[in-house]
Structure formats: C-alpha cells, structure tokens
Amino acid sequence: MEALHLDFSKVTHAYPNGMIPLICTLDLLKREGVSVSVTLPSQNNPRWLFSVSNWAHLMSPDRFPAEKTANDRHLVAKRFNAASEQNSVVNEFLDVVLRNMEVSRSVIAGLEWSVNEITDNVLNHADCPDGGLIQVTTYPDNHRVVFAVGDSGRGILASLSEGMPDLETDSQAIGEAVKAGVTRSPQAGQGNGLAGTLRVATTSGGGFALTSGRGHLGVYGGNTDQRQRLRWCDFRGTLVCAEMGTDHAFKIEDALGFDCPSGHVPVDIIETNYECDDGTAFELRLCDETTGFGNRPSGKQLRTKTLNILAADTSKPIRVDWTGVPVVSSSFADEFIGKLFLELGAMTFTARVRNVGMESLVRSLLDRAVAQRLQQANDEWD
Numbered sequence: 001m002e003a004l005h006l007d008f009s010k011v012t013h014a015y016p017n018g019m020i021p022l023i024c025t026l027d028l029l030k031r032e033g034v035s036v037s038v039t040l041p042s043q044n045n046p047r048w049l050f051s052v053s054n055w056a057h058l059m060s061p062d063r064f065p066a067e068k069t070a071n072d073r074h075l076v077a078k079r080f081n082a083a084s085e086q087n088s089v090v091n092e093f094l095d096v097v098l099r100n101m102e103v104s105r106s107v108i109a110g111l112e113w114s115v116n117e118i119t120d121n122v123l124n125h126a127d128c129p130d131g132g133l134i135q136v137t138t139y140p141d142n143h144r145v146v147f148a149v150g151d152s153g154r155g156i157l158a159s160l161s162e163g164m165p166d167l168e169t170d171s172q173a174i175g176e177a178v179k180a181g182v183t184r185s186p187q188a189g190q191g192n193g194l195a196g197t198l199r200v201a202t203t204s205g206g207g208f209a210l211t212s213g214r215g216h217l218g219v220y221g222g223n224t225d226q227r228q229r230l231r232w233c234d235f236r237g238t239l240v241c242a243e244m245g246t247d248h249a250f251k252i253e254d255a256l257g258f259d260c261p262s263g264h265v266p267v268d269i270i271e272t273n274y275e276c277d278d279g280t281a282f283e284l285r286l287c288d289e290t291t292g293f294g295n296r297p298s299g300k301q302l303r304t305k306t307l308n309i310l311a312a313d314t315s316k317p318i319r320v321d322w323t324g325v326p327v328v329s330s331s332f333a334d335e336f337i338g339k340l341f342l343e344l345g346a347m348t349f350t351a352r353v354r355n356v357g358m359e360s361l362v363r364s365l366l367d368r369a370v371a372q373r374l375q376q377a378n379d380e381w382d
Helices: 016-031 044-052 055-059 083-100 105-126 155-160 170-177 193-203 269-274 296-312 330-344 346-352 360-381
Strands: 003-007 035-039 074-080 132-139 144-151 207-213 215-220 223-228 235-245 282-285 318-321 353-356
Touching: 003 016, 016 035, 016 055, 016 074, 016 132, 016 144, 016 235, 035 055, 044 055, 055 074, 074 083, 074 105, 083 105, 083 132, 083 269, 083 296, 105 132, 105 144, 105 193, 105 235, 105 269, 105 296, 155 170, 155 207, 155 235, 170 207, 170 215, 170 223, 193 207, 193 215, 193 235, 269 282, 269 296, 282 296, 296 318, 296 330, 330 346, 330 353, 330 360, 346 353
Parallel strands: 003 035, 282 318, 318 353
Antiparallel strands: 074 132, 132 144, 144 235, 207 215, 207 235, 215 223
C-alpha cells in the first residue's frame, strides 16, 4: 500500500476553498488504496482551526474526533452522501445564518435554493462514492455568507459528455454547465442549479467560482475569468464556491427568472420550519434549538433568529414556545427577551411576541429582564 503524509506544521493560514478540494482529493486517493497521515499546524491558532473546522477529522478520522455545529457562526465541514444527509446539512446551514445575521427573506430563499441545488448536483451527477463536502462561513460585520461544496467524483466534463459528446475540455464543459437548462439528461435534472446559483450570488452583490478537472470559472465584481488550467492543476472532482451578499436588495424571482413564474417565491425554511399549520403565525420551539440557555451569545443568536423570522412577514406574530426549558440564566433572558423588547418597542413586542409554555421561574426571569430594559429606556428619556 502506498503512503502519503501531509505535513501542515508550518501552515499559518487556511481557507475552505483550499481545504475542501484537498480533502476531496484525499478521499479519491484513499479509494485508490493510498494510506494518508497528517501532521497538524504547530501554531495554536491554525491547529485549533483545523480541529474546529472538522478538516483534521475528515483527513484522518481514526486519529481526530469529529466536530459538531453548536453555537458558532460557521457550519463545520460536513459530508453528505444521501438525500436525508443533504437535507440535514442544508437546514444546519440556514440555521447558522438565521442565528447570526439579520437577512431579508429573499436572501434566505436565495441561499436555500442555491445550496439545495448545488448539493443535489453532487448526489445526482457526481457519481462519487464518498458523497460531497460542504462548509459555510458567515461574516456578519461584512454582510457576507460564503459556502464551498466539493466532491471527488467524475467531474463536469464526464457528466455532461453523456448528453453532449462533442465537448473536449473541462473549460468548455464548465461554460455549458452554467447555462440555464443545460443538463446531461432531462431525467437527471433541469440543469438550472449552477446557472441559478451564479445569478443569485452575483445579483446579491457576491461572487461565484466553479472548478472541475482543469477548468475554472470565476465571476467577481462584474469580472469573469474562465480558463483551462495547466496540466498539474487537474482537480479530479468539482468545487463550487459562492459568496452571497446579505445587505444587497434583490428579488429571488428576478435572479431565478428562468425558473420561477412571475411573482413566485420558492418555498423557504421560514415557511416549512416556522410557520404554524394554519399559516396565521410563526412558532419558535426553543427545545429544538441547539444554542443552550445559559449565556449572552446564545441569547443574542436566538434574538437575531427571532428578528429574521418576524421580518419574513410583518403581519404575523411569533409564538416562542418555552416548553421543556426548565431554567435560563439572567444574562440569557436579558440578551434574548430583554433586548428584543427594547429593539421592537413595547407596542410591537406586545403585539407580535407571545411567550408560551414557560415554567414559573423562567417567566419571572423574563419579566425581570423586560422590566429592567423598560426602566433603562425610561431613564434615557428622562
């Protein structure tokens, strides 16, 4: 058996758009019988990054434990190899965004549509035994969400050649792949995923990059870079990187004009996960949340998520269901409910936020948090 050792000991910086294709390449080598071992960076910060991003585990699962998404503003690198796993990572991705950034419903719909399409492409077209990898990073201060999806499958040229046998290069295949309606087979899909994701990313003020084999396409700031790379740059798989702007006004139906009837907005996570059955209100079940209830960062994430849900439809209230939450910290109560009361104002908070299912201790802590914030507001007006 051949052996490969990767020494990252001198690495000081690493990013998903480089690590995801590297891990995919290692997957391919392992399938071909190569034994892989890893030395992590010597410096504490990059070594920590390799662990918490899940890169270390994905490269050497026997040596390094898996990391799980918790209270962070990132979705760690995760593998998906079936529709159920794809659905899970997409929901985790969107939950990270909702908890960390205030975003419009159109942006949420654009993100959800794009990541669903790109991850679905992996399952339907890549023909990869290891499935795909996805990693997401949010940049609240810069109003950006960046995701990378990669696989070690057969690549775009081999896939499209089934229906377009005249294609000769990876660059030609990529050029066709980002055209609306182009697919290897109508039975395998509509061929709008890459084209739509490119349009959503650029319409939102972000960018898009697609790499497969020796072909590469990048679209950033209105500039397009498409080329056939050198022989040694051959990536045996496919990598999609997209950057979405969250502060740029756009309509998802305009970005997806080829795929959406006029005025139609695709079903999104707000509707499927947070609307009540009768459609008259939203519901946030705190027992289903993973943030915990013991500190200010957790309270801030749930406040941000609540504001995003409320902004999705200003005509609907939200039921915050505390059933199954026996106790919260005072700092959590203040950061979540106290500051939510202050931000919305007394009238809007009373009209649109309905706390239900609370234990008496939790109710007392929430009441005190609201009273203290109300007193603070009154003092500032005096």
